[in-house]
Amino acid sequence: MHSFYNFVSGPLAWVAFILFFGGSIYRIVSMLKLVAEKERFIFSYMSWRYSLRSIIHWIIPFATVNWRRQPVLTVVTFAFHLCLLATPIFLLSHVVLWDEAFSISWWTLPDAVADIMTIIVILGAVYFLVRRVTQPEVKFVTSVSDFVILAIVAAPFITGFLAYHQWLSYPLVMCLHVLAGDIMLAAIPFTRLSHMLFSPFTRAYMGSEFGKVRHARDW
Amino acid sequence: MAEPSKKEENKVVDEGIDVGISRLTEEKIQSVINSVIDSETGARLKAYVETCIHCGLCSEACHYYLSHDNDPHYSPVGKVKQTIWEMVRKKGRVSPEFIRRAAIIAHTECNLCKRCAQYCPFGIDIAYLISVVRRIIHKLGVTPLYLQDTAHSHSVTMNQMWVKGDEWPDTLQWQEEEAQAEIPNLRIPLEKEGADVMYSVIAPEPKFQAQLIYQAAVIMHVAGVNWTMPASVGWDNSDMAMFSGDNELMGRLKRTHFETAARLKVKKIVMGECGHAFRSVYDMGNRWLGWSMPPFTIVHAIEFYHDLIKEGRIKIAKKYKPPITLHDPCNVVRGGGLHEKARYVAHAICEKVIEMHPNREHNYCCCAGGGVINTGPPFKMTRIKGNRVKAEQLFGAKTKGAEVLVAPCHNCHSGLHDIVHHYEIGLDIKFFGDIIYEVMEKPE
Numbered sequence: 001m002h003s004f005y006n007f008v009s010g011p012l013a014w015v016a017f018i019l020f021f022g023g024s025i026y027r028i029v030s031m032l033k034l035v036a037e038k039e040r041f042i043f044s045y046m047s048w049r050y051s052l053r054s055i056i057h058w059i060i061p062f063a064t065v066n067w068r069r070q071p072v073l074t075v076v077t078f079a080f081h082l083c084l085l086a087t088p089i090f091l092l093s094h095v096v097l098w099d100e101a102f103s104i105s106w107w108t109l110p111d112a113v114a115d116i117m118t119i120i121v122i123l124g125a126v127y128f129l130v131r132r133v134t135q136p137e138v139k140f141v142t143s144v145s146d147f148v149i150l151a152i153v154a155a156p157f158i159t160g161f162l163a164y165h166q167w168l169s170y171p172l173v174m175c176l177h178v179l180a181g182d183i184m185l186a187a188i189p190f191t192r193l194s195h196m197l198f199s200p201f202t203r204a205y206m207g208s209e210f211g212k213v214r215h216a217r218d219w
Numbered sequence: 220m221a222e223p224s225k226k227e228e229n230k231v232v233d234e235g236i237d238v239g240i241s242r243l244t245e246e247k248i249q250s251v252i253n254s255v256i257d258s259e260t261g262a263r264l265k266a267y268v269e270t271c272i273h274c275g276l277c278s279e280a281c282h283y284y285l286s287h288d289n290d291p292h293y294s295p296v297g298k299v300k301q302t303i304w305e306m307v308r309k310k311g312r313v314s315p316e317f318i319r320r321a322a323i324i325a326h327t328e329c330n331l332c333k334r335c336a337q338y339c340p341f342g343i344d345i346a347y348l349i350s351v352v353r354r355i356i357h358k359l360g361v362t363p364l365y366l367q368d369t370a371h372s373h374s375v376t377m378n379q380m381w382v383k384g385d386e387w388p389d390t391l392q393w394q395e396e397e398a399q400a401e402i403p404n405l406r407i408p409l410e411k412e413g414a415d416v417m418y419s420v421i422a423p424e425p426k427f428q429a430q431l432i433y434q435a436a437v438i439m440h441v442a443g444v445n446w447t448m449p450a451s452v453g454w455d456n457s458d459m460a461m462f463s464g465d466n467e468l469m470g471r472l473k474r475t476h477f478e479t480a481a482r483l484k485v486k487k488i489v490m491g492e493c494g495h496a497f498r499s500v501y502d503m504g505n506r507w508l509g510w511s512m513p514p515f516t517i518v519h520a521i522e523f524y525h526d527l528i529k530e531g532r533i534k535i536a537k538k539y540k541p542p543i544t545l546h547d548p549c550n551v552v553r554g555g556g557l558h559e560k561a562r563y564v565a566h567a568i569c570e571k572v573i574e575m576h577p578n579r580e581h582n583y584c585c586c587a588g589g590g591v592i593n594t595g596p597p598f599k600m601t602r603i604k605g606n607r608v609k610a611e612q613l614f615g616a617k618t619k620g621a622e623v624l625v626a627p628c629h630n631c632h633s634g635l636h637d638i639v640h641h642y643e644i645g646l647d648i649k650f651f652g653d654i655i656y657e658v659m660e661k662p663e
Contacts, residue, residue, distance in 0.1 A: 203340075217580055
């Protein structure tokens with residue numbers, strides 16, 4: 001178990017981070033190259049002002065018509081994504097690891113708060129799962145990959161929650177937690193979790209088209 | 220997850236689609252799909268397909284979805300799933316029957332209105348994805364017959380309605396003479412080089428709505444506009460090729476239009492109350508020709524009337540009495556931002572304007588646009604049943620007292636006429652031009 005832990009938190013973690021950062025850069029650069037090769041015109045329609053106008057509206061809860069139409073989903077999705085990003089970065093035990101390995105550290109969340117945020121992510125994942133299987137318009141367009149990416153995202157939080165509370169076998173859960181984290185990081189650039197990378201671009205382009213050409217709001 | 224569609228019962232027969240399908244082989248389908256995807260698409264298609272998180276949040280944007288009691292087959296993403304996703308996923312290996320469904324979905328169950336683009340959190344351009352499907356359908360020769368006939372007319376006559384070369388100036392002369400009975404010195408100036416304005420219309424106007432040209436001529440005359448119309452091809456600004464996926468033909472049409480304006484050395488092109496033509500001239504055709512924005516200032520009728528009224532060049536003698544409600548056409552509002560100008564005009568010429576809800580950029584489409592009405596009689600009920608939600612919206616305005624529906628777009632006009640008639644809503648439908656002509660000050 002110990003050597004497995006060393007493996008997932010050592011070499012495999014390196015691989016995961018390289019795949020995450022390297023893969024993300026590769027995906028974005030190759031997408032921009034594709035634009036330059038085949039749809040160069042996109043650059044000429046892009047506008048910082050209208051890109052930001054659109055992005056800002058869509059990253060503020062209830063700032064768009066559709067967010068207002070879906071109040072429960074809006075609260076869940078914003079809480080889910082916020083906690084999903086913030087918890088692993090500002091978790092005390094993660095920062096301790098960074099400190100031990102590279103002598104770098106930053107502000108951390110109180111453990112009790114991080115615990116609640118973890119629960120929010122898990123409940124959010126449950127909400128998305130239930131929504132996927134019960135809402136006809138979501139179910140209709142759901143494929144196996146949708147459950148897989150949801151599982152990839154939920155796994156580090158479920159195992160992290162179990163590890164923090166030392167339920168089940170702590171060493172095993174801890175290993176699984178690190179492994180799940182590695183998988184999630186590596187999966188982001190290469191699955192539809194890449195919406196993390198590409199959605200700012202698609203949003204910006206639509207915002208630019210609506211702002212500059214169509215003179216209409218896209219929210 | 221792919222349950223059979225609930226709507227097999229309305230299995231319409233369209234000769235363009237069905238004969239086209241009978242000529243297809245799986246190899247041909249595969250090679251056409253892959254050639255379009257490989258050589259005509261790029262980062263947009265890739266990013267849109269790979270970024271979509273399958274959340275379904277676009278669903279409630281679509282009037283078809285809402286009108287079919289939230290049947291997921293009609294949601295924007297549902298339509299994408301049944302068409303381009305499968306084509307991409309299977310690398311073009313889809314059956315002729317699949318193509319048949321794809322043709323019906325892309326051509327008759329989506330108006331390319333882009334309302335869903337305003338509801339997708341990622342701003343995925345679903346109308347673009349459906350346009351790619353239409354392009355594939357075009358290259359496979361499976362375009363609905365009536366729409367294809369319109370494209371043929373464009374190709375042969377450079378207008379949408381098989382208007383012959385002599386019929387065009389004849390019609391203008393006829394309308395000029397009619398109008399001269401009212402205003403003796405009125406002219407419809409043809410081929411006037413160096414005029415400020417080239418006025419262009421869609422071919423249905425000379426074909427069967429010639430009074431609209433009469434009205435426009437009166438407005439131009441009273442406002443003292445230095446205007447002209449071309450005597451030969453280039454007068455028609457319409458463009459069904461844009462919707463049939465025949466981009467090359469779209470390019471020919473727009474080039475002719477712009478070159479006609481250049482030949483006449485006009486300062487700007489003013490166009491009649493048509494939405495899709497605006498989309499073609501202002502947004503799509505120019506891009507195909509390599510102009511990021513049109514080479515001429517394009518002024519849609521709404522903006523033109525707005526400016527004439529604001530500058531006091533036409534005066535309102537007596538405001539229009541019956542309460543009106545205003546339909547915001549997708550192509551000039553979501554596509555051109557003319558909603559506030561339309562309201563300015565409406566309030567300037569009418570005593571009472573009653574808003575329908577939703578409105579402005581969020582208005583529901585008429586369900587005729589995007590070439591859907593041009594697929595003709597086989598799909599008339601698809602349009603009407605697919606837009607029950609519009610009927611409910613109009614009925615809401617009617618219960619608040621609206622008696623007249625103003626729709627400053629030809630396709631909207633015709634589509635709304637069918638909806639108002641079928642659902643027995645009882646609203647008169649008018650263009651702005653109809654009302655302005657009626658209420659403006661005219662020389663004695």
